[in-house]
Amino acid sequence: MFLAKNETGQQVLAVDGQKGVNYFCSVCDSPVILKYGKIKVPHFSHQHIEHCTRYLYKRESxxxxxxxxxxxxxxxxxxxxxxxxYLADIDQIPDLLINHHTALEIQLSRISPDLLSSRxxxxxxxxxxxxxLLEDKKIKKEGGLLKLNHFQISAITKGGLYTISxxxxxxxxxxxxxxxxxxxxxxxxxxxxxxQILKARQSTVDLGYFKMTRDQIKYLVEKERAQRSVLNPTLSYMYQLNLQVKDLPKFLYFVSPLEKYILNSPLEWKLYIYYHTSRNRFALNDFRRFIKLRVMSDLPDRDFLIDQLLRFYINIFRFSE
Structure with a gap:
């Protein structure tokens, strides 16, 4: 950490610290040591990290x-x-607080999505x-697409994932x-x-619908088959509907921007509706349970999301007719 208190309670930056002076943690009041190690900037370090409960989960490299x-x-x-x-009401310390209203958190190591979302x-x-801010070199790209892990997905805020090199x-x-x-x-x-860091927020562009290609659909189905599970919903509904990739209705090719908030694949949840409506068995409560939400920092309201997905399905179904 870069800030500590001196013996009179004044906050001191590590760059202004002096050897031989006693300094204390601003959160737990335990002694800290001024260090001028091999890194370029001086910093304070706890003598015993277990004395500060706030820093137990945030050991900064x-x-x-x-x-x-x-x-x-x-x-x-x-x-x-x-x-x-230090934000005492929530017991959190952002790395940087910009204009008193935006916390900037550098997160180079992976933590659980639940912990990140909780913070x-x-x-x-x-x-x-x-x-x-995640580490940019750890962001993977695959076939012109981003391939993210659950930790990286949980760090998406207002439609964007921020990284730092x-x-x-x-x-x-x-x-x-x-x-x-x-x-x-x-x-x-x-x-x-x-x-521009405070202005680079959610895109003002109307993303609209995205139409997958036949190859992208085929890739999805092949990945589902590779899991070799008899309980796979996508394959099960395709079998029950007697559908092959070449036979899939074109409305199943369309993807809504809201689908980034759910774990269900683009085919899975649409096939669920298609199958159950074709058998006159669709029930809203069952569909709600079928949709699995991601763990994300600013997830939309569940009821709103379910409603919008159903409206999207109806629109693309009617469009294809």
Whole structure:
């Protein structure tokens, strides 16, 4: 950490600290040590980390400290920046707090989606937005699509995934658009200049529907078959409907932007409706249970999402007719 209190209770930046002076953690009041290690910037460290319950889950690496220091210096040219500001009501300390309303969190290591989302909800309760900065080199691309893990998906806020390059501190935003199955997403990439970091929010472009190609549909079905599960819903409904890839109705090719919020594949949930309506067995409560939501920082309301998915299905079904 870069901030600590001296013996008179004044906050001191590590760069202004002096050897031989006693410093204390701003959160737990336990002693901290001023260090000038091999990294480029000085920092404070607990003598015994177990004394500070707040820092038990947030052991910052030297890379993390360096990036936080570099971002603080750069963003301080454009915004009112607070570093390591303790939010007592939610017991959280954002890496940086921009203009008192946006938390900037550098998250280079993987944590559970539940923990990340829980921290985001803590900020939202305080009326604070949050931007999670993940390590850019860990973002995988596959066939022109983003291939994300569940941790990375949970860090998406307002439709965008933010990353930072350790080499040059360059910030990027991946505008996440449509889910094409197996955590693969269409996207648009943009670099985010520091002065624009608060403006690079949810895309104002009406994304509309995306139509998958026959090859993309075939890929989905082949991936489902590779799982070798007799309980696979996609394959089960295709079998019950006597459908092969070449026979799939064209309305099943369309994807809504809202599908990025659900775990069900683009074929799975549409085939569920198609099958049950064709047998006059569709029940809303059963469909609600069938739809599995992702763990994400700003997930839409479940009822709203279910309603919009059904409206989307009706629209594409009618369009295909």
């Amino acid at each position: 030297l890379r993390h400290l360096q990036l936080k220091h570099d971002l603080y210096k750069e963003l301080n040219n454009y915004f009112n920046i607070a570093m390591e500001y 985001s909800r803590g900020y939202y309760k305080q009326g604070i937005d949050v931007i999670w 350790e080499a040059d501190s360059l910030i990027k935003r991946y505008d996440i658009r449509h889910h094409l199955g197996f955590n693969r997403f269409t996207y648009k990439l943009e670099e985010v200049p520091y002065p």
